[in-house]
């Protein structure tokens with residue numbers, strides 16, 4: 045192979061050319077310092093959020109990552125709303141993490157997870173739009189010599205009614221850059237929104253229909269080489285040895301490179317050659333200390349925690365233990381939720397070029413700043429000498445946020461090939477074996493049940509894995525992982541428990557198997573909703589009370605929780621009997637700041653489950669794009685129901701058993717129910733929409749299955765159960 | 769050297785003939801619209817048409833193809849995104865992350881070519897592509913819309 049040493053400037057320019065219309069980040073000058081000064085030469089940057097071209101094109105800068113959830117469109121709507129520009133002129137671009145650092149983090153957080161894209165940044169992005177608008181108006185007013193207060197703006201056209209003069213944003217943009225930003229701006233009342241709040245089509249659809257959209261896996265750069273990798277599949281294991289000689293003569297193969305002490309990569313001219321050689325490469329693994337860990341051993345570990353004396357308390361009222369000890373009637377059940385893989389359709393990948401002075405990475409990432417930090421560490425260079433260019437993600441779901449293992453790997457490989465761009469793409473098998481898995485937990489619930497169905501006491505003991513303990517220990521509070529209690533804490537704006545039980549104890553026996561856990565779309569709300577909502581259904585059945593009426597009695601103090609539940613129930617026609625052969629179930633929870641509920645209608649014929657319909661109600665406070673909210677709700681059900689029906693990663697011999705979609709089945713079109721989405725924003729707060737509704741799909745379906753069959757499914761996935 | 773007919777053009781490719789069509793498209797020919805998702809014919813991200821039939825290209829070595837066979841990829845489905853399936857997809861704003869969508873569109877176009885008015889059951893049976901973002905209901909609606917639009921075109 046000829047390895048061309050590109051000059052840096054040439055490298056950036058030719059990469060942009062190679063990528064055709066893909067402009068994000070590539071027009072940025074190489075040095076962060078220069079980038080800090082301005083937008084592309086000659087194009088006026090009004091402020092960090094808004095760039096306006098002379099042809100009236102409005103470029104809105106978006107710091108959060110687009111991974112399918114529509115945040116790019118939603119955030120642009122919020123900026124455009126305050127900017128008062130013509131929506132038809134709006135395009136978007138990502139600033140880079142390096143620019144963010146160089147400009148004192150003017151764009152705030154790049155982190156895209158926890159359904160936070162809109163709800164955490166709506167205020168400052170709207171302010172960004174409003175400030176830019178005022179500066180543009182001020183520029184026109186100064187040119188005309190009239191008070192700015194006498195000017196108006198509509199769709200990017202500024203006018204001064206007194207004199208009849210008009211101009212446009214494109215014409216005054218250059219002058220506006222010299223105006224001082226107003227100290228105060230008044231944000232619009234959402235009632236007056238014209239662009240935000242509308243069901244606008246996404247800005248990024250067209251290229252996704254023709255194959256033009258460039259994902260990380262698609263990047264091509266001049267003189268780029270391709271890498272395929274295998275990391276030790278045994279948790280805590282490492283490489284014992286590999287025989288590079290065995291593959292050195294294979295077509296296209298250039299290098300066999302050990303990456304840290306855990307992985308080995310083959311670098312070749314094409315990825316197919318790299319992968320073919322990697323499959324032929326003899327590798328011996330040192331299986332490490334977890335050879336005896338299996339799903340069965342993890343189950344034993346978690347079951348012990350269900351009755352262990354010590355546990356972290358998440359929510360407590362009254363004295364649940366005493367009340368249960370004295371109760372005349374108690375009901376108890378144990379539930380379990382298995383490991384899940386994110387299984388984004390685009391496998392993990394990243395592209396890097398490294399020189400002794402500089403490292404650049406192109407990566408689909410949910411957190412460009414994490415990518416940058418990991419790149420700098422792996423490059424052994426100061427952060428200021430590194431840069432990350434974000435690329436649209438072929439799915440994220442939490443896998444591409446905190447975990448930047450692929451960035452570390454590609455930079456370590458690129459270090460061995462200075463000046464040569466290296467693209468690392470994981471196989472699906474690698475992706476399945478090296479997940480950041482949805483943690484496994486079990487839950488024992490015990491409640492007292494009074495003669496009229498009152499629930500005087502409830503103890504909910506969760507036993508199992510903490511995500512924070514492994515991923516973000518600085519988020520732990522006195523050894524406790526607060527995220528374990530998602531949707532179960534009293535008075536938490538992020539997700540409060542929707543039932544009033546006078547004697548309530550929800551606690552967590554932390555049991556951490558040696559399997560790397562991660563944030564998986566919906567996180568702990570997924571299983572917590574199943575535990576609570578299926579158990580409430582069990583209590584209703586035990587009390588002989590219809591499940592909606594039973595819940596109402598416990599929800600008098602939780603009107604917003606109840607409102608979405610009633611809406612979902614109404615939507616499915618709860619007060620009328622279902623069509624013959626069909627059966628219904630309900631669920632509600634609060635999470636990621638939003639109130640959500642679902643009502644499912646199923647039939648079970650000869651053991652065959654069919655989910656016919658789900659009606660979902662969601663109250664996220666405010667809605668920026670109802671069309672995108674609908675898509676998120678539908679999509680969330682696929683994710684949640686995939687897990688409930690099929691999803692399960694099992695451990696044997698200290699490693700995952702599933703390596704592809706044959707053994708890790710996911711939901712296909714044939715199991716998809718009709719989804720009706722009710723969006724009922726009640727105002728006064730901002731909740732997320734990408735995740736919360738996932739959690740209610742499974743319990744609503746499980747409760748409907750009980751109604752259909754009398755079978756209580758307490759361990760998932762459903763494929764392991766006989767419904768006949 | 770392998771000779772292939774792709775999107776109407778003859779392409780001579782210097783490649784190991786055992787290389788799957790997917791990787792020849794992506795790496796030798798620079799046509800990256802066709803995606804890699806699983807490599808073992810389970811997800812449909814790599815779907816192309818071979819003589820009009822939706823085919824998973826990740827398990828199809830180019831040695832199994834003849835120069836006479838017409839291969840169509842997402843880049844060649846229409847010159848400008850105007851195929852009725854692409855139009856229906858645009859109208860219903862189907863994609864989320866979009867990674868599975870070229871394969872979905874090719875599978876849908878293949879289905880409609882052989883079955884212009886598919887029933888729900890036909891769609892469920894024929895479209896077995898994986899979408900992790902969960903676009904299934906909009907994919908179904910867009911297939912029906914494309915079918916209705918083609919009907920209208922043919923009748924009109």
Ligand code: FES
Nearest residue numbers: 805806811812826
């Ligand atoms: S990549 Fe071919 S079917 Fe998945």
Ligand code: FES
Nearest residue numbers: 865866899900901
């Ligand atoms: S749109 Fe993301 S996988 Fe289908």
